[in-house]
Amino acid sequence: MLFMPQPMPALALRRSLRDGLPPASWRALQPRLAGLGLPEAAIDRFEPWAVALLLASAEFLQRGYTPDSGVEGQLQARAATDRKPIDGLETPAQQLELFDGLPRTDQVQLLEVTLKELDSVGPRLDALEGAWRAGDLSRLDAFLLSDYRQRSALYQRLVVRRNQDWVAPVKELLRRPDDTLVVVGLMHLLGEQGLIALLRQQGLKPERFVAGAWRPDP
16 A cells, blocks of 8 residues: 655755745735744745645645545555555655655646646546546546646656566565455646556556456547
């Protein structure tokens, strides 16, 4: 099972966040921080990527999307109840490095995009949930990957390379005599460079499960 631990944003900057952001972005950030009860001094030593994740996570929580109610949280709880072992395709340190290792310009871009999209998070989340429940792959692809594809460096680092790294361990799991459930974020299953497509390129034949019956992917 792939873990997505809570961000660890308390990494010290060599320079302040304010000095590293365009003035317009810093001004746009202030009312968001005030809404969370965070003074400027409390956030000025955070990395830009950490502030972006903090703002997004807070917005999700305010709209009722809690980690415990998500697919991963529920499966982890069931695995613990059933005393089933849990492993990860990545370590927490590797996941932290995905963001902390981003070039500064990409971190600032991530924060600016987050600030721009916060006001539309509610409708987007509702539409995304609707597409997920309907199993609408084309809409899910548009919701989750269209923005990433316009930012090639982020897309390659956060999605494509990780998918490629997971192919070998997933294939190794298939050689085990017992059954294993592999859980990854939805965006990693979509598109021509998604994990499903990469496994097909390795000669495997994944099938899509639809409630009540097996149905081969088109």
